[in-house]
Amino acid sequence: MDNQHLNEWFSKREKLKSEHTAEKLFPQLIKGSIIALSKAITLIESKKENDKKEADFLLQKSLPYTGKSKRIGISGIPGVGKSSFIENLGLELIKKGHKVAVLAIDPSSEKNLGSILGDKTRMQLLSQNENSFIRPSPSNLSLGGVAKHTRECIYLCELAGFDIIIIETVGVGQSETQVKKMIDYFLLLHLPNSGDELQGIKRGIMEIADGIVVNKADGEMQKKAQLAKKMLENALHLFPKNDINWTVKVFCSSIYDISSYEKIIQNIEYYFLHLEKNNQLNEIRNLQDIYWFREYINEQILSYFTESTNAKEELKILEQKIYLKELPVYVASKEFLNKFKSKF
């Protein structure tokens, strides 16, 4: 490259960079620009210190405009038909005048990320619709990082005018309880099997569901789906009422029966009416915010300690001593802290 080209390249690069900054992105986001939304999310994902500062600034500026969407978590094991379900549900919601954003997260399986989630080709009709936005989560983040990232994406989507935000997870149990703490309504998708096969549901997931769908309830599976629905209803019966006094319902759904989506959308709407009637939506979201605030503090303090090489070394030595029954656990924890308090 000669000098002129190099200069052009640099100025182009600087221009691109400045387009990313919060001040420029904000008005575009307010107008609902999908391109700005993509850029803003990239900014949030960035690991550069300067980008992080810009991202924080953008979020702070956005905050008063957020919170106006219905945040819906949708989960289910691979093969349950999440993509087709979300695509059809999304299209039905758009028909009703909504703008639908889909954020897909799968912190547990980096390898399969491309095939399971985020692949636009798997929701072709929805992704081509101008009232939709689909974005996968980056795969190189810890569970805590995914949580932070996804929460912030929700805000940005809300700023850009999306009034339905769907958070998609693979339902392997690890991330769902975290996701539950950043959404309003949690929908669990289930295959039309029952009995022993219900065991596929991971511990705890059914308990956090606000609605359950037996998916692929068509053709030969229709009878089995009805049986699964009954089994799930019985199982739900065994759980105590949730904190918000909401009765969890089970639905059958099929891509060949559009009316099945109608019933689920109705249930979601009832849910929000139920929360708003009792003035609980804001309360729940505030509690969620405080939860994350404390989580982040916690996480940052701990990472300060555990990221240091000295601390890692010391942890290893102390855990060895615990293993060999040389030190009681509590005494070991005090030893660790005394050593590192002075360095913090």
Added chain:
Amino acid sequence: MDNQHLNEWFSKREKLKSEHTAEKLFPQLIKGSIIALSKAITLIESKKENDKKEADFLLQKSLPYTGKSKRIGISGIPGVGKSSFIENLGLELIKKGHKVAVLAIDPSSEKNLGSILGDKTRMQLLSQNENSFIRPSPSNLSLGGVAKHTRECIYLCELAGFDIIIIETVGVGQSETQVKKMIDYFLLLHLPNSGDELQGIKRGIMEIADGIVVNKADGEMQKKAQLAKKMLENALHLFPKNDINWTVKVFCSSIYDISSYEKIIQNIEYYFLHLEKNNQLNEIRNLQDIYWFREYINEQILSYFTESTNAKEELKILEQKIYLKELPVYVASKEFLNKFKSKF
């Protein structure tokens, strides 16, 4: 009091104090002295700095002698008949040559502590038996404090030769997951009711049970108990296998049918054989130790921050800003830390 009396009183007091110290207690504990065990637990409960040091020293000295008991958690809502159940189970175990310690914890209800737990009169036969030891947890501790205290009591009881340690909780859901992390086998007691009434089981508790007992299965309730057993078995069916590949069984039990305890004891014995066959008991306990080690570090760091008046003030201010949407959660957490890092 004249001078002579005062001096006598002081020297007596000093003597009493010195009897409490680790060096004196240790050999008595090894010999199985119940009086020494009571004193040692009092030492652990003490909030005086000097006592704390002695307690740490005692625990460290005891460590190589611990781990030889079967640690059993027993939980159930008030009214399920925990006291009679534990008394009968304990007496049966003693008949088989065991020494049984019962540690009762109830961090959730300070007021009812006396009536629900720890009251020796409620297990009269067991408490009078020389091969038993019954001790309630102090009520003025946080959940974390109870955990620390109870774990250390387990060690002391083991040092004193108790080979069955029963940890009793009231089954309100809060403390059970913590207790699960310090015991080997978790037994859930249930009333002979079913269907809607199964809802009394708190979320998550059934999932951590290694065995379930339908208690008070006698007289008119026998039929209902059988039905409840079936319902519980069906419910268990819906859960996936636990990590250790153990099949959870449901038993009916009644104080009028001593053979019912026999079956439960057998199940506990099978459980330990199952773990030992797969070499899992030590592994599980080591993982538990590491869990508590990290918990304690976590807790101490956080308490350092949140116990400071300045930190409390700052948290309040920041939470207010989050509530008013002035600050994004993550930014607020960073602000908090930057403010306090320099002071730590």
